[in-house]
Amino acid sequence: MRLNRRHFLTTTAAGIGALAMPGILRAAQGDTVRIGLITTLSGPGQLYGNYIKDGSEIAVERLNAAGGVNGSKIELVVRDDKNSPEGAVTAFRELTGDGIKLFAQGTFTANLLGTLPLLEEADVTMMMVGASALALTHEAYNPRAFRLGFSSPMCFGGYGNLMAQKHPEIEKWAMLRSDVTALADITNAFSNGLKAEKVKAGRTVEILDPVLVPYGGADFRNQISNIIGSGAPGLFNVLQGADAISYYKQARTFGLDQKFKVLCDSANEFAIAKAMGANTPASLWSWTGWYPAANKDNAVSDEVHKAYIKLRGDEYPNWYIGVSHDSILTIANAVQKAGSMEAAKLIPTIETEAPQGALGKIHFRKEDHGFAGDLTYIRFGRDDKNANGWSVFETAQLPGAEFLERATPGSKLN
Amino acid sequence: MFTLVNGLTTGMAVFLVAAGLTLVFGIMRILNFAHGAFFMIGAYVASSLVGSAPRSVLALIAAAVVAALVVGVLGIVVQRFILRRIQHVDEHYMLIATFAVMLVCVGFVKLVWGLEFLSVDPPPGIDAGVEIAGLFIPSFSLFIIASGIVVFLVLDFVIHRAWAGKMITAIARDGWMAELLGINVPAGIMAAVGGSFALAGLAGGLLLPNQTLSPALGDSFLLLAFITVVIGGLGNVRGAFIAAILLGVIDGLNTMFLPAYPGVVVYFAMVAFLLLWPNGILGESRL
């Protein structure tokens, strides 16, 4: 990623302005619609937080270019959650104290769990950007919050289902995940999806217990030899970011490509190929929340894609770009339609509206405010013919609604 | 058996990082929080030189050496303009200063190289594996093990045999006396400090193909390196070498016998070691 100087300078200047005159935010309040964006902009989560910020800013730019909301401009007020719940709460309280009622927040579940109980008091409507944890629409369900993200049973249940359809011959799967308890949801969802489809087709499948890897480790060779030793022809890999790339890199010398017929990555999509270039595994599936090339007939998707290329010069935006764009879009659309910023009016509007976003029609299930968009899976890999050393081989889409878990707002899903 | 080879690989990787850390302690009596960040900068510098696919093993080593030089110079700058100024105050301020340097380094890396992951492949020649006695071993593992042993032998020779080491030892033990003997103390310290920091850069370069580059890279090794340095005895390179191997093997056995709790046994081992040998297995060394 290149540092965008113009962008950097404007944020810095705005920051210094705010420092010099604490009242500046209040002064600007007048006739703008202000949306607070709380995301992770320092520490290890910053990579994803930056995507969310970029996507949200693209949305604001596009909406303002189209005339704003009922004639008012949208203003995005961005805060860092400092990678902690109390950081998120500090930012949230600061912005609500300044009178902001519309929020988008995302990256880590715990940070959302920190702010959700505060929505009522400040009469806030919130978009949970890209959040996948079950708790958010189940035991921690809050009627003022909408999950514009893909729940684990949905995207990884669908994933398992897809793999069972594409590779009915594979009867043994190995799984690998970071030693992070929350990720167990993902491996469970995948194996449930896989099993369900197999049973339907009258076949059986053996799914091995996931091999655990320390989070943020540097050496995965022991686990690699464990996995390869299992003899399973299919692998589902739930490592994140740098860990996943290190894993593929270290596994390459062990002949990863030859040992497995199908390699599935959970959700790292192009981060792997962008880092590994010509040494990307020969073929790798990944789930993605937004892939412009798979949404050819969607004009919004195209525009967001173009805006991102203009902003960062990167043709393969992370899925968070699309999701965060649509989060802002959904809020703006609801404010426009409801003509109000009160949650009491916004919530029913968001529940009934289905604005056209980069991901398609943005619609939420009424009972628990879960999102059921299309599920996109991509297969990509090494390609010597392509200049960057890799290309996308195929994409597959499934309707998310079929895999969305039961709605149990307010209580835990069993 | 395979676990042992892997353990050795991990151990040597950790030793490469820990060597500089323990030397800096031996010379300046500080636990350098910025060591992981220097390691990371070394890796990023080397990656900028070789690109994502180094042409040969030599190219990788050359890049590592350049990275070592860059980080060494950076280290001297930090020592000259920051650490030396507060040397006489309270050692704990050195701690806070290295912590601050770490933060600045991480911020700097984010600005220069961005947040996206970078990956460098093992160069041809060490990107495959070899079979030894029916055991498949990645040749890059052998490269890491060899690098670790070479770095250890060179350091051990320099410290215990060569004139330079004796000079540094003299300075570390008694700066005043060393000056009396006609040793240029500031220059000696400068060289030793530069050398110790350079080791972080060298490790960054050599381990480049081992893992992924991200601004969090420094953290992944720092804690293990700290543990190694402490278990081995602060400032004691031989101790660090042994401790690194022990930790690597313990971690390997951990994944073999207790796969549900990866990376946990190392902490228990450390607590046990510290209670059994409170001064490290080979004792503290003032170089």
Add this chain to the structure above:
Amino acid sequence: MTIIRLSSVDKSYGSLKVLHGVDAEISEGETFAIIGPNGAGKTTLFKVMTGEIGCEAGSVEFLGKDVTRDPAYKRTRAGMGRTFQVARVFKEMTAEENLIVAVEARLQNTGKSDAPWYAVKPSSATLDEVHSILVRLSLDKKARTPASELSHGDKKRLELGITLAGRPKVLMLDEPTAGMSPSDRVGVTELIRDISGKGSGLTVVMTEHDMGVIFGLADRIMVMNQGRKIAQGSIEEIRANPVVREVYLGKEAHHA
């Protein structure tokens, strides 16, 4: 009456044996000096007596009780007070505070702490005692001076004061005049004589290099060489002892 008894004490540092079966008896009220050339084992023997280090064999008795395994603080509580070769005082505290903590430590150890549990300030009795010690050490004008700013001689005095505040039965002085100017040396010698004078009942054990100081203070002298006791007796006896003349005065005559 014997106040300290050492019986065949052995001590090694690694493979180097520094004490070989040393015996000694120190009587109540006397001033007992341990002398010997550098490396004779004086300081090691001193540390074994005070409990700073243990010994491999032999025993240390204090006031008729075996204290070989007791740590330093227990021996201090039993009545051993000690000063160091290089004066050790609490540098960040003032001279007065140094003595306050020492007096309070004694009161606490003897269960006679007179300040109520909630009190922050030291009791007035404590402050009075501190003041009287300061006067006795001629440090009363420097009561509020941080100890780090005191002169070398004043630090020695203050350290002696800290030790005295513990009201010891035995005063253990490790080279009390080391590194002092001649005038300071005379002052400290006077002070020690004043403290340990007849009637005070105080026993003094000291190591010292300066023969003038030893001859001015000691009742009995023990001479060590290479980790062994080679002689013991009054000043006259030691002066007359041929072995001592040979190994000690003979070699070190130019020194003394």
Add this chain to the structure above:
Amino acid sequence: MNRLSTYLLVALAAILLLLPLWANSGLVFLTGTTIIVAVFALSWNLLFGYAGLASFGSGGLFSIGAYTMAVMLRQGYEGQFLLLIVLATLAGGVVAFAIGFVALRRSTGIFLAILTLALAELLRITLAKIHWLGAEDGIPSIVRPTFSIGFATVDLSRGNSYYWFVCIACALLVGLTWWIAHGRFGRTLRTIRLDVERAAFMGVDTHRYRLVAFTISGAIAACAGALFAPWAQIVTPDIGNMMRSTQPILFTLLGGASSFWGPLIGAFLFSAIEFSTRTLVGIQEIITGGILLAVVLMFPTGVAGAWNALIAGLSARPEPAKAAPALQPVKE
């Protein structure tokens, strides 16, 4: 303490108490957090600045207090809130005592630091694995309790009442720590930091004093954690991570370890820096690191040290003026 500093302290306390009446709620929340971590830092400095022991795992004790409180409130014991604080404090004290009992005799200095660091990391990893405690996502939606104290009912769930409760509780803790640090016990502890052997030769059982200090420090850290749980209304295993354990170290050294008030000054200074640079997103590390470096290079004795030197300089100035009264032009 000199008079000017006392006035400043009283003024600051008044500002803190009145803060919710005029300030933005984010600032109030941050201030409440700062008050709690400042007390936490104070507990650490009781160990470091007085007993001469540096723990790198104090975050673990903070975490124990926070989790104890969170679990008990979740189990519905909010009516006994004051007792819960005592319980959490005791829990921290007991754990600290156990660790100190085993570790202090064997290791001090950097070894103790690393040992405590490892123990805190082990605790964090363990907490992240326990489903009953919410694993990585912790325990959310912690209630701010309502309880009765015999003659009246205290409702801390409304508005800023918990903020004031935190203010009062922390003031009591600061007072308690001040009393411990300045009384006979604190004086004796200081001698242990300054020269442990010399202290032993005053008859002080240094090991026992250190163990008691370790226990008290752990208990206060856990008490701060217990206050924090209902304040943040969520606890996660990261509440006791390495960053948490370095917090008191940073605050103390920034503020000045040799001053009792140093950790408090450091905590507020650090928060002020963070809050005033909150809009400069993306370059937070460089800003924080740069400011820390600047402070360390400019005030190597901490802010409190610099302040005291300034005060000493100010009060010393009139003297030469007396010596040469007429001719000296006053330069200010």
